[in-house]
Amino acid sequence: MLRIILLASLFACAPAAAGDLIVEKREFVTEDFRTFGGATIPRVRVGWEAYGELNEERDNVILVTHFFSGTSHAAGRYHPDDAEPGYWDAIIGPGKAIDTTRFYVISVDTLANANAHDEHVITTGPATPNPTTGKPWGLDFPVVTIRDFVEVQKRLLDSLGIRKLHAVIGASMGSFQALEWAVTYPDRVERMVSVIGAGRMHAWEVALLETWTRPIRLDPDWRGGDYYDHDRPLDGLTDSLMLITLNALNPDFFEMQFPEHEALPDEALESIHGGFAVTDWLEQRARERARVSDANHVLYLARASQLFIAGHGAGHDGDLASALARVQAPTLFLPAQGDLLLRPELAAEAHRLLEEAGHSSTMATIKGPMGHLNGIASIASQAERIERFLEN
Amino acid sequence: MLRIILLASLFACAPAAAGDLIVEKREFVTEDFRTFGGATIPRVRVGWEAYGELNEERDNVILVTHFFSGTSHAAGRYHPDDAEPGYWDAIIGPGKAIDTTRFYVISVDTLANANAHDEHVITTGPATPNPTTGKPWGLDFPVVTIRDFVEVQKRLLDSLGIRKLHAVIGASMGSFQALEWAVTYPDRVERMVSVIGAGRMHAWEVALLETWTRPIRLDPDWRGGDYYDHDRPLDGLTDSLMLITLNALNPDFFEMQFPEHEALPDEALESIHGGFAVTDWLEQRARERARVSDANHVLYLARASQLFIAGHGAGHDGDLASALARVQAPTLFLPAQGDLLLRPELAAEAHRLLEEAGHSSTMATIKGPMGHLNGIASIASQAERIERFLEN
Numbered sequence: 001m002l003r004i005i006l007l008a009s010l011f012a013c014a015p016a017a018a019g020d021l022i023v024e025k026r027e028f029v030t031e032d033f034r035t036f037g038g039a040t041i042p043r044v045r046v047g048w049e050a051y052g053e054l055n056e057e058r059d060n061v062i063l064v065t066h067f068f069s070g071t072s073h074a075a076g077r078y079h080p081d082d083a084e085p086g087y088w089d090a091i092i093g094p095g096k097a098i099d100t101t102r103f104y105v106i107s108v109d110t111l112a113n114a115n116a117h118d119e120h121v122i123t124t125g126p127a128t129p130n131p132t133t134g135k136p137w138g139l140d141f142p143v144v145t146i147r148d149f150v151e152v153q154k155r156l157l158d159s160l161g162i163r164k165l166h167a168v169i170g171a172s173m174g175s176f177q178a179l180e181w182a183v184t185y186p187d188r189v190e191r192m193v194s195v196i197g198a199g200r201m202h203a204w205e206v207a208l209l210e211t212w213t214r215p216i217r218l219d220p221d222w223r224g225g226d227y228y229d230h231d232r233p234l235d236g237l238t239d240s241l242m243l244i245t246l247n248a249l250n251p252d253f254f255e256m257q258f259p260e261h262e263a264l265p266d267e268a269l270e271s272i273h274g275g276f277a278v279t280d281w282l283e284q285r286a287r288e289r290a291r292v293s294d295a296n297h298v299l300y301l302a303r304a305s306q307l308f309i310a311g312h313g314a315g316h317d318g319d320l321a322s323a324l325a326r327v328q329a330p331t332l333f334l335p336a337q338g339d340l341l342l343r344p345e346l347a348a349e350a351h352r353l354l355e356e357a358g359h360s361s362t363m364a365t366i367k368g369p370m371g372h373l374n375g376i377a378s379i380a381s382q383a384e385r386i387e388r389f390l391e392n
Numbered sequence: 393m394l395r396i397i398l399l400a401s402l403f404a405c406a407p408a409a410a411g412d413l414i415v416e417k418r419e420f421v422t423e424d425f426r427t428f429g430g431a432t433i434p435r436v437r438v439g440w441e442a443y444g445e446l447n448e449e450r451d452n453v454i455l456v457t458h459f460f461s462g463t464s465h466a467a468g469r470y471h472p473d474d475a476e477p478g479y480w481d482a483i484i485g486p487g488k489a490i491d492t493t494r495f496y497v498i499s500v501d502t503l504a505n506a507n508a509h510d511e512h513v514i515t516t517g518p519a520t521p522n523p524t525t526g527k528p529w530g531l532d533f534p535v536v537t538i539r540d541f542v543e544v545q546k547r548l549l550d551s552l553g554i555r556k557l558h559a560v561i562g563a564s565m566g567s568f569q570a571l572e573w574a575v576t577y578p579d580r581v582e583r584m585v586s587v588i589g590a591g592r593m594h595a596w597e598v599a600l601l602e603t604w605t606r607p608i609r610l611d612p613d614w615r616g617g618d619y620y621d622h623d624r625p626l627d628g629l630t631d632s633l634m635l636i637t638l639n640a641l642n643p644d645f646f647e648m649q650f651p652e653h654e655a656l657p658d659e660a661l662e663s664i665h666g667g668f669a670v671t672d673w674l675e676q677r678a679r680e681r682a683r684v685s686d687a688n689h690v691l692y693l694a695r696a697s698q699l700f701i702a703g704h705g706a707g708h709d710g711d712l713a714s715a716l717a718r719v720q721a722p723t724l725f726l727p728a729q730g731d732l733l734l735r736p737e738l739a740a741e742a743h744r745l746l747e748e749a750g751h752s753s754t755m756a757t758i759k760g761p762m763g764h765l766n767g768i769a770s771i772a773s774q775a776e777r778i779e780r781f782l783e784n
Contacts, residue, residue, distance in 0.1 A: 037661045143661055203650035203670040204643035210671040211638060214631045220612050225664075239606045246603060251596035251735065258595035264705050269429045269535055272617075272695055278595040279602040303664055313656050340732065343643065 021076030021093050021100065023049050023086070027122050028108070028156045036151075036312060039142030042131045046152055047109040047122030048072050051092060052100035058162050062098055062390070063153060064088065064107040065170030065177035067376070068301055069114055069244065069289070071121050072107035075100075078120065088171075090380040097383035098390065103166060108156055110149045110177075112141070114301055116294035126225065126296035138296065139225035145304050146176045147312045150184060153177070167329075167390055169193035171375045172342060173301070176308045179327075179350065183311040186328040193386060195334045196366070196375030198342050199320050199350030200309035205342070208247065209302045215239035216295045225296050234287070237295045241286035250338035250371030254278060310350070321353045332389045333363040334382055336374035362389070413468030413485050413492065415441050415478070419514050420500070420548045428543075428704060431534030434523045438544055439501040439514030440464050443484060444492035450554050454490055454782070455545060456480065456499040457562030457569035459768070460693055461506055461636065461681075463513050464499035467492075470512065480563075482772040489775035490782065495558060500548055502541045502569075504533070506693055508686035518617065518688035530688065531617035537696050538568045539704045542576060545569070559583035559721075559782055563767045564734060565693070568700045571719075571742065575703040578720040585724045585778060588758070588767030590734050591712050591742030592701035597734070600639065601694045607631035608687045617688050626679070629687045633678035642730035642763030646670060702742070713745045724781045725755040726774055728766035754781070 025047045033041040049072045054061065064074045066087075075092035077085050091097040092105055112125030126141040157165075168189055170178040175197025182192040198205075216222055219236025227233055258278045267274030311323030333351045335344035347363065354361040364385060368378035417439045425433040441464045446453065456466045458479075467484035469477050483489040484497055504517030518533040549557075560581055562570040567589025574584040590597075608614055611628025619625060650670045659666030703715030725743045727736035739755065746753040756777060760770035 139664055143664055145661070202643060203646035203668075204638075206668050207638055207646065207670050207674055210668075210674070211631075211635055214634070215607060215610055218607055218610050218627055218631060235610055239603075239610060242606070243603055246596075246599055251594060254595040254599065264699055264701065268695065268699060269537070272531055272535055272691060276595075276598050276602075276698065278599050282599055282602070299664060303660065306668065307656055307660060309656065 020080075020085070021051050021089075022080065023051060023073070023076035023078060025049060025072070025078070025120055025122065028159070030152070030155045033152070035142050036145045036147040037143050041124065041142065044111065044124045044152055045122055045128070046111070046124060046156075047120070048156060049074065049076075049086075049107050051075050051105040052103050054104040054160070054162070058160070059164050059166065060103050061157070061162050061165050062103045062105045063157070063165050063168045063181070064092070064105060065149070065153070065168065065174035065181075066107060066110065067170070067172035067174045068305065070171075070174070071113060071115050071118065072109045073120060074107040075105070087376050088379055091383050091386060097387040098169075099387075106157070108153050110301070111144045111152060112297045112300035112304070114294065114297050115292050116297050118292040123297070125294070125300055127228065127294040136228040138228065141296075141300065143303055143307075144300060145312060146173070146180050146308045147184065149177050149304070150180045154185070163188060165189050167191035167193060169195065169386070170197070171195040171379075172197065172372065173305055176305070176310075179310045180312070182327045182329050182331065183323050186326050189329045191332070191389065192327070192329045193332045193334065193389065194347060194350070195379070196336050196339055196342055196347075196372055197333065197350070198308075198346035199324065199353065201306055202346070205346075206306045208341070209306045212240050212243050213299050213302045215243070216299060219295075222295060225299075227295070233295045234290045237290040237293055237298065238283065238286045240295070240298055241289050241293065242282050245282060245286060247341045248372040250340060250369060252338060252369040253371065253373075256369055257281075320350070321357070324350060324353050324359070325357050327354065327359060330389070330392065331359070331361045332386070333361065334366050334375070334385075335363070336366040336370075336372060336378070337368060339372045339374070341372040412472075412477070413443050413481075414472065415443060415465075415468035415470060417441060417464070417470070417512055417514065420551070422544070422547045425544070427534050428537045428539040429535050433516065433534065436503065436516045436544060437514055437520070438503070438516060438548075439512070440548060441466065441468075441478075441499050443467050443497040444495050446496040446552070446554070450552070451556050451558065452495050453549070453554050453557050454495045454497045455549070455557050455560045455573070456484070456497060457541070457545070457560065457566035457573075458499060458502065459562070459564035459566045460697065462563075462566070463505060463507050463510065464501045465512060466499040467497070479768050480771055483775050483778060489779040490561075491779075498549070500545045502693070503536045503544060504689045504692035504696070506686065506689050507684050508689050510684040515689070517686070517692055519620065519686040528620040530620065533688075533692065535695055535699075536692060537704060538565070538572050538700045539576065541569050541696070542572045546577070555580060557581050559585060561585035561587065561778070562589070563587040563771075564589065564764065565697055568697070568702075571702045572704070574719045574721050574723065575715050578718050581721045583724075583782065584719070584721045585726065585781065586739060586742070587726045587771070588728050588731055588734055588739075588764055589725065589742070590700075590738035591716065591745065593698055594738070597738075598698045600733070601698045604632050604635050605691050605694045607635070608691060611687075614687060617691075619687070625687045626682045629682040629685055629690065630675065630678045632687070632690055633681050633685065634674050637674060637678060639733045640764040642732060642761060644730060644761040645763065645765075648761055649673075712742070713749070716742060716745050716751070717749050719746065719751060722781070722784065723751065723753040724778070725753065726758050726767070726777075727755070728758040728762075728764060728770070729760060731764045731766070733764040
């Protein structure tokens with residue numbers, strides 16, 4: 001179907017040209033990691049990528065924190081013939097908004113990264129061996145939070161002798177990490193950019209995230225999370241990823257892709273099993289992604305997201321306003337038009353609370369038909385704004 | 393939790409007072425029912441209710457068509473001590489907007505009604521015996537459409553000697569039936585009211601409806617639809633009903649019910665199994681409803697809804713505009729503020745196409761915090777408008 005090819009091209013680019021970034025995945029290992037919840041992970045191993053050069057003062061660093069379904073592959077290609085570059089390649093690279101001839105750009109795979117079975121991802125979570133037993137952690141892995149993702153990043157930066165961030169920028173779940181940085185380490189963060197973000201989850205978002213976890217728990221192959229010696233629960237994971245994709249897009253996008261949607265395809269009328277082009281597309285896409293994803297990791301990322309409130313209630317009165325009062329960095333919020341997942345009201349709430357506290361904060365809306373995913377697919381439309389924000 | 397009690401009271405009313413409607417379920421049986429898809433159902437049995445008296449001319453009839461999770465219990469109580477009356481009791485009754493001292497109000501359980509195991513529901517679908525085999529139809533039951541629901545209602549009205557409808561009014565999936573009536577039998581429908589409705593499904597709605605069906609198919613107890621000799625697939629059905637409830641409400645409602653939502657409940661941080669008040673509430677409510685619901689029936693209603701386009705492509709050019717050109721009745725569309733399921737744009741599309749064809753159509757928005765469910769919970773706010781529309 002031609003339009004699906006057009007969709008793919010929204011995410012893909014032409015093969016690398018001369019001057020394009022070629023990147024490699026690196027590994028960071030740290031021991032005795034104490035989680036926010038008070039558990040200990042004896043050994044944390046995560047992947048990371050960097051674009052550009054660290055200057056002598058080590059003060060030209062921009063940290064990019066990734067979204068729920070994302071990885072540290074924010075820009076560039078592993079090989080010149082990779083079909084797709086990192087997800088924000090439109091704004092990260094030589095001469096681009098986040099200019100890698102000036103900045104040293106770092107991104108780190110989170111704990112319990114969703115793409116645990118992707119060869120380019122290094123993560124520590126339920127699917128990785130517990131050093132104590134030699135077997136995968138499964139659900140013995142402790143609940144981890146956005147704060148924990150930040151702490152792992154901080155350990156990596158400390159190991160590189162980096163004390164200041166010129167900026168931290170992230171989309172969606174990455175925006176949670178970016179804001180958590182600005183609240184928890186205000187003296188280390190000079191600028192914060194929240195793309196399709198939020199200051200905290202409200203009850204509705206907690207409920208929506210829960211629906212992503214339930215197909216996994218329903219799949220008999222899930223086996224209470226202890227499936228690593230058996231087939232993985234790919235059917236439940238596929239259903240979960242279908243929900244995630246649907247929630248991350250806007251009806252306008254579906255209308256563009258399936259404009260002549262036939263309400264009465266013969267198949268769907270003849271058999272309760274017959275499908276529709278749109279549902280076949282959603283399922284096929286989800287099933288492909290399920291191959292490199294880990295079901296338990298999706299549960300852990302959903303929980304980390306459900307638990308998110310900037311500052312995580314520590315070091316202040318526990319509410320969002322008093323957390324945001326700690327922020328020193330100028331902040332830029334970029335919610336997306338038609339975002340049905342992290343509604344623009346959520347970014348607006350954080351922006352408003354910062355302004356009410358006399359803080360310097362800016363907000364602008366990303367336009368486009370893709371809803372939440374405008375924050376990835378339409379980020380180029382904000383390139384100039386981001387570039388200016390990084391200069392000030 | 394006090395607020396949950398408040399929620400319940402949104403749907404419930406005080407026990408019946410003198411003059412309140414006491415209603416009874418009746419049964420209608422019809423043979424050799426030919427579906428829109430060309431299959432034959434040898435025997436159709438459905439429940440129906442009526443409020444008020446049929447006049448001698450048999451021209452004071454208002455047909456109320458029910459929504460996805462609803463039944464023909466639109467108003468009144470079966471017993472004076474019933475906790476809750478029918479879902480639109482606020483506007484149907486003596487002296488109310490749909491005045492049962494003037495009108496004879498009829499409502500009919502659809503084919504494959506979702507609440508097949510509710511003692512007050514009579515329906516024919518996968519859970520009912522196939523006369524040919526004596527066993528439940530299961531997935532051998534033919535795919536049925538909104539048109540088929542209308543045809544069953546028409547057979548009942550014909551049997552009562554009713555040739556004209558003073559009005560047909562329905563909410564959500566009931567609005568599909570109301571509009572289908574006005575398109576398919578324009579000479580029988582004098583007024584049409586579409587509440588939280590649509591003229592057709594677009595690709596996004598087809599995809600969203602599909603997500604309601606997938607937890608059912610994923611539950612091993614579903615057994616490919618052939619579960620009637622075993623435990624019913626209540627876990628999958630519960631997950632499906634959780635999605636339906638979540639999609640039918642607006643975030644504002646959750647904020648009202650769970651305003652002090654704690655982002656960091658100890659339980660949820662300590663164990664991946666720990667829950668949140670909002671998710672516990674959603675699950676408990678869904679599990680209770682699953683007891684009287686049938687999983688296959690939910691699949692069939694989702695399919696009927698996915699297939700909906702007014703007129704079903706028959707007797708005109710197949711598109712929505714040419715279907716609506718057949719309508720003779722004045723039309724009233726009442727979409728709801730913050731409806732994330734059948735977005736107000738859908739009602740607006742049908743209303744606009746009617747106006748462009750020179751038709752008399754009115755549209756007004758139902759206000760309230762409940763999103764799609766404003767069409768039920770906040771219908772009293774439209775009582776005067778509906779009453780006026782019925783007078784003209």
